[in-house]
Amino acid sequence: MCDTCGCNQPDGAVTITKIGEKNHDHSHGIGDKTHTHQSPASHHVHTVTMEEDILLKNNLTAERNRGYLEAKNILTLNLVSSPGSGKTSILERTLKDLKSEMEFYVIEGDQQTSRDAERIDTTGVPVVQVNTGTGCHLDSTMIRTAIGKLNPNDHSVLLIENVGNLVCPALFDLGETLKVVIISTTEGDDKPLKYPTMFSAADICIINKTDLLPYVEFDMGLCQKNALKVNHHLEFFQISATNGNGLEKWYDWIRSQVPVG
């Protein structure tokens, strides 16, 4: 039961909320599936050929998002990582340092809480929280609804923090310009070997928490070499969201990607 409108939402349903607003909406599940078995008069077997991509629905909506965002010259980054790699910290820092130069919007994906969205809200940047419930990734329909709530201006930057998970988000195109995979130095340099699908889907790889390099066993060269084996187009940034090392290069890259208005 949804405690805002009282509709009959199953536990784990999706909710999408603009921070600072009271209204909400949610998408309902896959529809009414109840039926009764009539005893069929005949038992003819028929075959229907489909030849259809399983993710067709998601891919179509993603392309629709992409078309909208491209037409408005909005740079859209889909940030993916394991929980705790530093997605929210990198967002907070980037917003604080760059919001005077360009206009930002944020979509925060999380299964249950709106803690990250509240952290972003303190920067003053418009943010929409998508709670995926039991869902382990954002999909293009959630992003479509969230974009509708943000109503972003042309020539801006939309940053999407995906649900903390390196497996599922790899399969779901949101309509982003680029996918950014984030790992931190505490996670081991073999991360690309463990999650090849995500590293092959990403365009950019941020290696965060470089301030901890003296204390952890992490071979930067080996990690990058492993990642390049699955994806030879991957571009790297080594940063520390805590002490700010390497951020200038990351910012220069964002500046270079923003379509000038």
Added chain:
Amino acid sequence: MHEMTIAMNVVDAVIKRAQENHALYVTSIELEIGELAGILNDSLLFCFDSVCKNTIAESCKLNIHSVPAIGKCHHCEITFTVESLFAFCPDCSQFQVLIVSGKELKIKSFNYE
């Protein structure tokens, strides 16, 4: 677990088409899944059964046909079968390999009565 979403997508799409054909039951579904698509077949089968409950696809059979992964070397332009995304070219040993097949996620067909 994205296998749940995959299962829901399959069942939704098939039931929609089946209803257009006035089907009483869906009896089997054929999928083509690439070896490198990132899908665990056991997990997909498990999710599929629970998604089918109380639908016209209840107790329908899911047949998963896996599609072998093929890579193409960026330099030599030769194609070869690959076992993982960490594929290197058997000729020049470089890792600049484009996966040309093996990432498929496709509903081939289904049977109904």
